[in-house]
Amino acid sequence: MTMAVNVTSEIGRLKKVLIHRPGIEIEQVTPDAMGQLLFDDIPYLPAMQKEHDRFAEVLHEQGAETVYVTDLLEQSLQSHTEREQFLERMMTESRLTVNGSSEALKEYLLDFSTADFVRSMIGGVLKEELPNRKKKHLYEWMDQHYPFYLDPMPNLYFTRDPAAVIGNGISLNPMSQEARRRESLLMEHIISSHPDYRDARVPQWMNRSYDFPIEGGDELVLSDTVLAIGVSERTSARAVEKLATELFASGSGFEKVVAVEIPKRRASMHLDTVFTMIDHDQFTTHAQVVDKDGRMNIFILEPGDPVRITKRYNLKETLKEVLKLDDVNLIPCGGEDKIASAREQWNDGSNTLAVAPGTVVTYERNYVSNDLLRRNGITVLEVPSSELVRGRGGPRCMSMPLIRESV
Numbered sequence: 001m002t003m004a005v006n007v008t009s010e011i012g013r014l015k016k017v018l019i020h021r022p023g024i025e026i027e028q029v030t031p032d033a034m035g036q037l038l039f040d041d042i043p044y045l046p047a048m049q050k051e052h053d054r055f056a057e058v059l060h061e062q063g064a065e066t067v068y069v070t071d072l073l074e075q076s077l078q079s080h081t082e083r084e085q086f087l088e089r090m091m092t093e094s095r096l097t098v099n100g101s102s103e104a105l106k107e108y109l110l111d112f113s114t115a116d117f118v119r120s121m122i123g124g125v126l127k128e129e130l131p132n133r134k135k136k137h138l139y140e141w142m143d144q145h146y147p148f149y150l151d152p153m154p155n156l157y158f159t160r161d162p163a164a165v166i167g168n169g170i171s172l173n174p175m176s177q178e179a180r181r182r183e184s185l186l187m188e189h190i191i192s193s194h195p196d197y198r199d200a201r202v203p204q205w206m207n208r209s210y211d212f213p214i215e216g217g218d219e220l221v222l223s224d225t226v227l228a229i230g231v232s233e234r235t236s237a238r239a240v241e242k243l244a245t246e247l248f249a250s251g252s253g254f255e256k257v258v259a260v261e262i263p264k265r266r267a268s269m270h271l272d273t274v275f276t277m278i279d280h281d282q283f284t285t286h287a288q289v290v291d292k293d294g295r296m297n298i299f300i301l302e303p304g305d306p307v308r309i310t311k312r313y314n315l316k317e318t319l320k321e322v323l324k325l326d327d328v329n330l331i332p333c334g335g336e337d338k339i340a341s342a343r344e345q346w347n348d349g350s351n352t353l354a355v356a357p358g359t360v361v362t363y364e365r366n367y368v369s370n371d372l373l374r375r376n377g378i379t380v381l382e383v384p385s386s387e388l389v390r391g392r393g394g395p396r397c398m399s400m401p402l403i404r405e406s407v
């Protein structure tokens, strides 16, 4: 039987992957809202879509099936009742049910076709869109203040973060940032209601209601028994331990969780901005977190009651130990040059997506890192990124593997 989801490594041949083509939600990013929406600049949407289409094309060329968040949502919101229930959850999370300002919005959105409904959920709903005759509350008449009824989700093209497939289950993530919290609601809806997933009863290793945050950019499946998780700006130590406990208790097959502490700052917001796996024994790293001796704070969590925790300091030695390898090769983003390394890390040079062992998708702009990868025997497939990069995420962030071949 083929499993609905199955990911037991970062590098096994990519068979099926969830992505999102940037849409009108990007057009809602304004200078005032930029920081809050986690963007550093305002992308030019048509060019961004073209770049994203090229990314999808490269994945196809490599034999991966791409599925789109919008398609899965549409397919799982076919009936009026499904749309109504979903909208109610969405409005509660957007605090629209406070003071009843939600009725007009509900009336308005439930008249839409499924495709337009999904577009509005992601693209956001502006107050000025609502016909005047539907406005009932003072808040709804106030156009000088906050422009949205429903906030847009411009970060959704980073499908990596709101959920992560680990083994044959999924981590539905309580997101750290307000701007991204509702993204995992979309993922939860897909996994529990879409015809391809609802009957498969995909185990949920983590759910959205947990009080401490974790995001998918920090969750790296190193093998079928070892998971690495960044303790970062976005992921809390509590959530790491909670997820580890669940994995150990539920027969997931995972025996070790490697918690890697990284600096809490935007440039390295997730572990995958400074560390990705590219082959059985090769990884990208960045000097910001690992010096050439690979020293940092690492903790190995293993089954026990309470979970057994031991400390390590050396990334290279820890990888050799947990993956039972004689040697590992850490390839520094941007090489030895301090300037190139800072520039390329900021532009997601470490954020590679492996489509097979030793074959990765990267941004073409990071030519120093790409060249270095090639010199280490890696096949590098470059994609354009002038606009995609403005959201501060790379090829790994833009993909959520659903199925990978075992290695």
Ligand SMILES: NC(=[NH2+])NCCC[C@H](N)C(=O)O
Pocket (backbone or CB within 6 Å): 037, 038, 039, 155, 158, 160, 161, 177, 180, 216, 217, 218, 269, 270, 272, 273, 391, 392, 393, 394, 396, 397
């Ligand atoms: N897995 C990643 N590194 N994702 C990057 C996400 C970038 C996004 N703008 C954010 O700040 O959340």
